[in-house]
Amino acid sequence: MAPTLALLVLCQVALYTTVTPKKVCGRPPVTDGIDELSLKHVYEVAEELTLTCEQGYLPSTATPRRMTCTATGEWTQSDLACSPKMCPIPRPLQPLARGRTEAPFKSVLNFTCDDGYVMQGANESSCLHDGTWSNQAPLCKAVNCDLPKPPTDGRIAHDKPVSGSTTMYGQGWTYECNPPKAPSYERGTCMADGRATEPPVCRDVSCTIPPSLPNGFITFAVMREHSYKETVKYACNEHYVLEGEAEIQCRNTGNWSSNPVCRAPCKVGIKRGRIYYNAKKLWIADLKPNRVLHGEHVAFYCLNKAERCGYPVASTCNDGTLLIPECFQEPGKVDYTIRAKSLPSEIAVCTTSPPASPTSPASPASPARTA
Template sequence: MRMRPAFQRLLLLVCHACLLNTVTTDKVCSHPPPENGSELSGGQLFYEPGTQVTLSCSQGYSNAGGSRKITCKKNGEWTERELKCSPKRCPVPESPQNGNAGFNNIVYKSVIRYSCNDGYVLVGANSSECLHTAQWSEPAPQCEPVTCGLPDIPPYAKIVYDKQFEEDTVQFGFGGIYECLPPMVLFGDKRATCTAEGTWTVPPVCKLVTCPVPSAIENGFLSFAEMREHGYKEKVKYGCHYPYLLDGPAEVECEETGSWSRIPACRAPCTVDIERGRILYKGVKKWIEDFKPNQVLHSEQVTVYCLNEEGNCGYPVSMQCNDGHMPTPACYEEPSATRYQLKAGSLPSEIKQC
């Protein structure tokens, strides 16, 4: 008996549904993905429940213990992995001289970033990666110093270098001091330095500086000086007519400001303003009438003697000449002419000292 075509098609659909329901009762597992450094090399796309596979550590990882087996479960998931894989470690990097190696870790796939200090240039790779072989992908670079050519020297100037050198280039940090040839004066930074950019600092300039005709001083003179303008660093000498004394430097110099250094003055001598009595001058006691000439030079000291009435003793009091002025101490009492003539031994300078 032959089946009708429509019945045949219905029967095929029923069989197909039954077959599909039978196959999909248990779910299959997909190929296990790489995880925490472990993976399944090769294999198929799907695995039936109950299938057991063997994992291994991925490239760049080392076996740190635990079972390598996992099994496909009926729910389509794999059993929990027990295999422990740790990333391989590369050697601890060293910073290049005059530079730095920056990194957070030294395990597989870690990266070092190299840099150089100011004034140095990186020669080599600026980064390196830790490979699966536990070696760095690039050797450590070097930091070479920046170099400068010879500096420009301004007109009328010279430069005194920090040390001798033979090449036409110098390294970062090297330098010297500019000096202007007299009567020129240096304006600007006298220090020359090869900078981190490979250039020299801005040089100074040398300008002509002159001082006016040196001025005369009262009661004094200029020694062999030409009455003209003088250039920077030129010097003149001053002196005083006797008995005036020079107060200040005898030699003055034309400074970079266009002015002379401190001009001295001639200070006047003093006289001891007593008529009767005994003084001490330069360590020697003298009666005032024997003190000839009665003249004390500027800044010199003279001692007179005063009376301590309570102790009936004498005591010395000094006075100093200051440009023609030397007041007598208030405690000094000048004796009468009679006492001075007849009883000089009773004066404060002659009796017991306090």
């Protein structure tokens, strides 16, 4: 039995030895742009291969490009890198490409036109392997509209001169009717879909008797209803300031174009102190008459106790109301008459003013009221 057992063990060892695989190398790791079509899945030890860049890519170095399968089943190193070829971006498109002047191989440019423009050419272009674009940038041509039709009993006034039988997208015009009629709407345009605004209807329109203006008057007008585009002019009483358009017009809607307002002047509501007004420093007693107009500025002097200096704080007359800054303290009679040189308006001016404090309505004792 012993010789038979020994023969069986030897057979098993021999079988094991014959099926042990040899060391081989698999497909080498490659980076983007390296041509993989020529690569095999398995390489023998000591077998060499040469790496190349695929079409549309440029090699970074001339050597070493060859790689060898080593006895350990690993590949020798290769520092070959493949960078994509670049396509120059057309100069007119560079601002849209955020300043880039080139795009890499396989990049795609997509083109669109603004509303009211039609594309002539391909809507995209690809960067090819030879550094050129597959398509030229298209042109965006403005949509054209047939010339608009005038309203019945009216005409059209174009914003710009027109020639031929069409007008471009965005061009506008005004519809006019034979007096005294008014168009139901006044403006028309060539729209993005290639259609012109339909003509309006001419109709009779009138506006009511012009409204009265508080603290103002109509310079010249007959108090009657007015027709489309008739005008009325307003003015304000003395020392009142007109806010809005002085001349109003009867619109095609039957309403007046606007309603101006006469804003009231203000009285500076302090009895003692100095102010800065109209580029002058004035004692309040010298402001004669005590009146500032709507929109005018008056500066009051406040005291910076920490620095022992004075600084001006401005307030603005707003339709009869002039707010007194919270930091302003009206001096007493003694300080005003005997120690006037110690007032904030007379001492050294602060080099830096404190943060502006909010203004508050004047106190009952010193009301800010309409002059």
